[in-house]
Amino acid sequence: MNDRSPRTSTEVHRLLDEAFAGIDPTPEAQDLKEEIRDNLLSRVAELEVAGATPAEAARRAVDELGDVRELVAAASGEADVHADATGQAPATRGTRPGASAAELAERNRVRPKPAFVVRTVVLGIVAAAALVTLVLGLTPLLPLATGALIAIAAVLGLAIGVITGDALHQETTTNYPLPTGRAVLFGAATGLLVAGLGFAAVVAVRLDLVWLVLAAVLVVVAIAVLSALGATQTNRHKPWVLTLHRDAARAGNRFEEDPAAAARFGIYSAVIWLTAFVLVPVLGFTVGWWWAPLPVVGAFIAMMLVLARMLFGHDASRTSR
Amino acid sequence: MIQDSAASGDAFAADLLRGHTDTIVLGVLREHDSYGFEIYKHIRDATGGGYEIKEATLYASYRRLVRDGLAEAYWGDESQGGRRKYYRITDAGRAAFRQNVASWVATRTIIDSLLGSQPAPANTKGSLR
Numbered sequence: 001m002n003d004r005s006p007r008t009s010t011e012v013h014r015l016l017d018e019a020f021a022g023i024d025p026t027p028e029a030q031d032l033k034e035e036i037r038d039n040l041l042s043r044v045a046e047l048e049v050a051g052a053t054p055a056e057a058a059r060r061a062v063d064e065l066g067d068v069r070e071l072v073a074a075a076s077g078e079a080d081v082h083a084d085a086t087g088q089a090p091a092t093r094g095t096r097p098g099a100s101a102a103e104l105a106e107r108n109r110v111r112p113k114p115a116f117v118v119r120t121v122v123l124g125i126v127a128a129a130a131l132v133t134l135v136l137g138l139t140p141l142l143p144l145a146t147g148a149l150i151a152i153a154a155v156l157g158l159a160i161g162v163i164t165g166d167a168l169h170q171e172t173t174t175n176y177p178l179p180t181g182r183a184v185l186f187g188a189a190t191g192l193l194v195a196g197l198g199f200a201a202v203v204a205v206r207l208d209l210v211w212l213v214l215a216a217v218l219v220v221v222a223i224a225v226l227s228a229l230g231a232t233q234t235n236r237h238k239p240w241v242l243t244l245h246r247d248a249a250r251a252g253n254r255f256e257e258d259p260a261a262a263a264r265f266g267i268y269s270a271v272i273w274l275t276a277f278v279l280v281p282v283l284g285f286t287v288g289w290w291w292a293p294l295p296v297v298g299a300f301i302a303m304m305l306v307l308a309r310m311l312f313g314h315d316a317s318r319t320s321r
Numbered sequence: 322m323i324q325d326s327a328a329s330g331d332a333f334a335a336d337l338l339r340g341h342t343d344t345i346v347l348g349v350l351r352e353h354d355s356y357g358f359e360i361y362k363h364i365r366d367a368t369g370g371g372y373e374i375k376e377a378t379l380y381a382s383y384r385r386l387v388r389d390g391l392a393e394a395y396w397g398d399e400s401q402g403g404r405r406k407y408y409r410i411t412d413a414g415r416a417a418f419r420q421n422v423a424s425w426v427a428t429r430t431i432i433d434s435l436l437g438s439q440p441a442p443a444n445t446k447g448s449l450r
Contacts (some may be wrong), residue, residue, distance in 0.1 A: 032380065035357060035406040039376075042358035064376065071377045108390045110413045171412045176393060238390035238413075 011058040012040050019068040029072050036065065104240050110173045120163055127159035134198055138205045146206045153198030161191020175236040186229055193222035254311050265310050272299045272306070342374060342382045343391070344421040350392060350410040351418060357383070357406065383408060391417050 020033050040061050047057035065071065134152045136142040144152075165187020168178040178186065196218030203211040235242070255262035276299035284292040338345070349360050357379065364374050386392035391414035396404045410418075432438075 031406075034404065035380075038356070038405045039358040039361070046362075066375065066377050071380055108413050110411075110416065173413070176411070238411075239388045240390050243388075 011055055012044055012061065013037070015058055015062040016040060019062060019065065023069065023072055032072060036071075040065075101244055104244065105173055108173055108238065108240050110171055112170065112172075116166060116170055119166060123159045123163050123166075127156055127163065130156035130159060134201070138201060146202065149202045149206065150199060153202060154195050156198050157191040157193075157195025159191075160194045161187040161189075163187075164190040174238060174241045176238060178236065182229065185225060189222045189225035189229065192218055193226070196222060261310055265306065268306050268310075269303055272302050275299070338368070338374065339378055341421070341425065342378055343386060344418060344425070345374075346379070346382050346386060346408075347391060347410060347414050347418040347421075350408055351415065354407045354409045356397075356408065360408075386414065389417075390414075 016033065016037055020029070023029055040058075043061040043064070044054075044057045047060055048054060052060065130152050133142070133144075134149060134156060137144040137149045137152065165183045168186050169180065169183040171177045177183070196215050199218065200212060200215035203209065203215055237245075255265070276295040279295035280292050283295065345364060346360055349355055349363050355363070357376075361374070361376065361379055364379075383392070383394070386408070387394050390411060393409045393411055395407055395409065397407050
């Protein structure tokens with residue numbers, strides 16, 4: 001890359017812009033263009049080393065690309081149509097648009113690593129043993145020193161923390177692994193939280209209550225770190241899961257498509273609850289106060305039925321529209 | 322891309338290769354994270370420069386691999402001309418690769434016995450792992 005002369009670059013950029021002229025600049029197309037740009041520059045550098053003039057190299061590299069339109073179409077979703085044309089073997093697991101969730105999950109299946117499973121089971125046993133010992137130690141059943149109890153709380157926190165961080169660092173069928181730093185922070189914060197709560201229990205039973213301040217600090221710090229991590233969390237889902245979510249969302253929320261239906265539902269709800277609140281004292285004074293909550297239960301049931309009917313039972317109205 | 326001078330026998334081989342593009346790309350990524358041109362060059366060199374997989378086929382393959390969760394794309398920024406897009410194989414990709422290699426080995430055995438062609442030396446199976 002060091003031997004890229006600026007002149008070469010200009011020529012390639014110009015040819016690339018020309019090739020992409022008239023193509024809808026969707027995010028996918030832009031992304032592909034940037035990816036192609038870098039690869040073109042590498043190819044041009046290679047051709048120049050082989051002895052081509054810069055202009056010649058740029059033209060050849062762009063020519064080798066073939067039809068960019070075809071490339072964009074192939075890259076942006078119509079890949080399956082294209083795949084058939086290029087004789088893509090079915091063994092390469094292209095996603096059919098109509099594939100069911102179960103089918104997709106099976107196709108994208110990631111088995112847990114055996115070492116991870118063993119670690120989690122062992123640490124789970126350690127954590128369970130620590131928890132039982134801690135609880136028993138706090139009762140008069142098992143006489144243990146206060147220091148030992150605090151140590152057990154720490155062990156419990158450590159085990160839970162390692163399990164949490166380890167699990168987040170694994171790739172699963174639906175998620176990419178969390179980056180190491182974040183996984184460690186998540187694990188540490190969770191461990192701190194558990195240890196802090198355990199320490200608080202020890203303080204409550206055995207120690208001067210002033211020590212609760214320390215427990216509170218541990219817990220608050222842990223919660224703060226977890227909140228920060230949660231707030232800065234971005235997507236971990238794999239593309240096939242996101243596609244699934246999008247499809248599910250498209251299945252229809254009628255209240256979004258049809259605000260009038262939402263307004264009608266609001267009015268129905270108001271009427272149902274108003275009736276219920278009127279009926280409560282009426283029943284209370286006439287039949288007896290034992291029966292008074294009944295209208296509230298009835299109203300809740302009625303509202304849920306109306307909601308189900310209005311939110312989802314609208315296939316007929318959709319086809320007629 | 323099939324070279325213009327390619328005989329029909331070469332076209333047959335190119336078709337076969339193209340049918341396994343995704344697996345071949347996964348095989349390259351299994352070694353280390355890589356980017357478009359490097360993968361392209363790797364495949365070209367491995368075929369002795371005789372066949373070149375069409376770049377369109379490769380770009381489509383990358384998109385398919387990412388969409389199916391078999392590879393993960395990320396932008397690095399070491400190159401001066403523009404940022405470079407790298408691909409990293411996922412665990413799902415490794416599993417798919419193993420499975421595809423197993424099906425290929427099985428298919429090859431069947432075709433060899435059907436065509437009466439000489440079976441490959443015994444050590445090829447090991448080298449695919």
